[in-house]
Amino acid sequence: MARAVTTMEDSAADRLEAIEIELILQALFQRFHYDFRGYSRASVTRRLRQLRDKLGYRTLSAMLEALLHDPSIGPQVVSYLTVQVSEMFRDPSYFRALREHVVPHLRTYPSLKVWVAGCSSGEEFYSLAILFREEGLEQRTMFYATDINAGALEAASAGVYNLDRIRGFTENHQQSGGRSSLSDYYTAAYGKASFDRSLRERVVFADHSLVTDAVFGEMHLISCRNVLIYFDNSLQDRTIGLFSDSLIRKGFLGLGSKESLRFSAHADAFQDFVLEERIYQKQDH
Known part of the structure; x- marks a missing residue:
């Protein structure tokens, strides 16, 4: 009987937390x-719990109240939900392919x-x-x-990383x-590595939000790795459709190692190119 009561209490707590998350x-x-709202609930829940504890709130509802009344909380929540x-x-x-x-x-x-797309603090851009x-x-x-994370974009444009x-x-x-040697592309000082400004000339x-924003150019290559895993199925489909519309015919799309076009509504727009590395080519029609 005690186990049944505990299970009911846990279930009620889970439902309450789900409501709190939807409100946030x-x-x-x-x-x-x-x-x-189209992000994977498992990922959002985990990160909001971590942020609640980090900021010292007893409940997600308390964090919601702060979010509504303290403008400084908003950027912190956005940053925590988008940090990669x-x-x-x-x-x-992948890069060898x-x-x-x-x-x-x-x-x-x-x-x-x-x-x-979803460049975070710039490591993938500098790699490319x-x-x-x-x-x-x-x-x-x-x-x-x-990226939608202003702090991440600022870090990316600076191109400075911890030397370790x-x-x-x-x-x-x-x-x-x-x-070549990677050391050709950065200078080291005070525990930091600063990547050459010339890499940022072009x-x-x-x-740019993959959730709400539209196509802004015709691309030959789109690299969006380890971003779709944070989206639900509907938002994944929207994003793949956006990429399809953004690529030239026979353009290339690279995804993360745990991501795939297999179940996307837009899968027919692409053909496998280097499947084991999740590189696809847009169909020529």
């Missing part, structure tokens, strides 16, 4: 114009547009910028690195088929 997401949308853990040349085999299989196709174009420089494509390429991360970045770069860092 509505508050973010109505008050701050950030729409997280990344590294340069993450999953080196770009280098060996996608770059030969990109060489045939006189000019290129590359979109790094270095790869394109090594392959002789940088000067014909315009990069667009977008560089060893991992360097190993990844080598495994990706790097044609990039636009911009606020």
Whole structure:
């Protein structure tokens, strides 16, 4: 009997928490114009619990009250919900596949547009910028690195990372088929590595929401890795449709290692290109 009562209490608490989370997401949308309602509830729940504890609120309802009445809380919540853990040349085999299989196709174009969607603090953009420089494509390429997290975009545009991360970045770069030393691209001082300003000469860092914003150009390559895993099925479909509309015919889309087009309503718009690395090509029709 005690177990049944405990189960009922847990169930009631879960329902209450679900209501709190829905209200927080509505508050973010109505008050701050950030729409997280299509994000995976499991991910949102985990992050909001962590933020509640970090900020010292007893309940999510208390955090909701603060969100509604203290404008400074909003950016903290948005930042916590969108922060992505990344590294340069993450999953080196993905970048090797770009280098060996996608770059030969990109060489045939006189000019290129590359979109790094959900760029977070910039590690993937710098990885692609270095790869394109090594392959002789940088000067014909315009990069667009977008995110909804203003703090992340600021960090990306600065291009400064803790020096203790560089060893991992360097190993990844080598495994990706790097044609130079990563140390050619940064200077180190005071425990930080600052990446060469020249890598940012051909990039636009911009606020863009995959949830609400529209197509803004015709891209030859879109790299959006480890972002879709935070979306529910409906928002994943919207995003894949957005990418399809944003790519030129026979353009390329790269996703994260745990992401796929397999169950997307827009899967027919693409064909597998390097499937094991989640690289797809838009159909030529």
